[in-house]
Amino acid sequence: xxxxxxxxxxxxxxxxxxxxxxxxxxxxxxxxxxxxxxxxxxxxxxxxxxxxxxxxxxxxxxxxxxxxxxxxxxxxxxxxxxxxxxxxxxxxxxxxxxxxxxxxxxxxxxxxxxxxxxxxxxxxxxxxxx
Amino acid sequence: xxxxxxxxxxxxxxxxxxxxxxxxxxxxxxxxxxxxxxxxxxxxxxxxxxxxxxxxxxxxxxxxxxxxxxxxxxxxxxxxxxxxxxxxxxxxxxxxxxxxxxxxxxxxxxxxxxxxxxxxxxxxxxxxxxxxxxxxxxxxxxxxxxxxxxxxxxxxxxxxx
Numbered sequence: 580x581x582x583x584x585x586x587x588x589x590x591x592x593x594x595x596x597x598x599x600x601x602x603x604x605x606x607x608x609x610x611x612x613x614x615x616x617x618x619x620x621x622x623x624x625x626x627x628x629x630x631x632x633x634x635x636x637x638x639x640x641x642x643x644x645x646x647x648x649x650x651x652x653x654x655x656x657x658x659x660x661x662x663x664x665x666x667x668x669x670x671x672x673x674x675x676x677x678x679x680x681x682x683x684x685x686x687x688x689x690x691x692x693x694x695x696x697x698x699x700x701x702x703x704x705x706x707x708x709x
Numbered sequence: 710x711x712x713x714x715x716x717x718x719x720x721x722x723x724x725x726x727x728x729x730x731x732x733x734x735x736x737x738x739x740x741x742x743x744x745x746x747x748x749x750x751x752x753x754x755x756x757x758x759x760x761x762x763x764x765x766x767x768x769x770x771x772x773x774x775x776x777x778x779x780x781x782x783x784x785x786x787x788x789x790x791x792x793x794x795x796x797x798x799x800x801x802x803x804x805x806x807x808x809x810x811x812x813x814x815x816x817x818x819x820x821x822x823x824x825x826x827x828x829x830x831x832x833x834x835x836x837x838x839x840x841x842x843x844x845x846x847x848x849x850x851x852x853x854x855x856x857x858x859x860x861x862x863x864x865x866x867x868x869x870x
Contacts (some may be wrong), residue, residue, distance in 0.1 A: 597750075599738060600738060602735075605739060605741060606825065606830075609741065610718065611748065637778065669737070684754060
């Protein structure tokens with residue numbers, strides 16, 4: 580709760596996790612022929628910060644997204660998942676402020692054995708064809 | 710070439726279910742045989758362990774034939790950290806098992822070419838065929854062993870492809 584209040588006080592916003600659904604036609608979906616069904620899962624509050632830039636030719640910016648554990652837990656319960664890791668494993672992209680990002684790695688902060696914050700290391704997704 | 714790539718993957722996938730039905734992966738909410746096409750999945754930040762990842766690389770075309778022949782290089786990537794019950798000490802054995810599975814999966818070195826855009830998949834006139842695999846050296850990254858096997862996959866271009 581304290582983490583939520585801190586995130587909100589730091590212009591906490593919302594993030595959309597684009598998660599995949601189960602596709603019954605496995606052959607077609609495994610070959611990239613049929614788009615899997617997607618759902619957007621809203622988590623909040625979140626705060627985003629750009630990591631220290633280290634410019635590389637063709638390199639993309641990296642960002643860190645702080646996500647409230649309570650916000651994640653609500654969605655884990657709503658989707659009937661076993662854990663937050665399962666939710667992040669299903670996530671294709673994270674959308675914040677209309678920009679898509681790909682998850683590079685996930686870490687969490689704990690206090691008294693309870694996770695209060697997830698830290699997602701994100702990379703900007705490249706523009707996809709319409 | 711896409712039909713050849715699809716047919717190659719589906720052949721390996723069905724062979725794997727016979728060779729080792731226990732080798733599966735939970736991906737996009739579904740349990741599937743433990744072989745995936747990298748370009749047809751969400752980008753991996755780290756390749757999954759104990760499954761085969763097909764990565765398509767170079768392409769070549771020979772037009773000095775009665776039918777145009779296309780070739781595409783497929784890299785089969787796999788890695789393991791061993792099992793938890795053995796504390797990872799069996800990772801060498803698991804890697805050997807995966808090497809053998811790759812060799813077995815690739816035999817016979819051909820499969821009918823199918824068009825998977827049709828439902829059910831439509832059989833085409835020619836076959837997809839490939840070379841023997843060229844295994845790369847074992848890469849050791851602390852507790853993880855990884856290897857890639859490279860295969861050249863050939864097919865004749867049919868009308869409409």
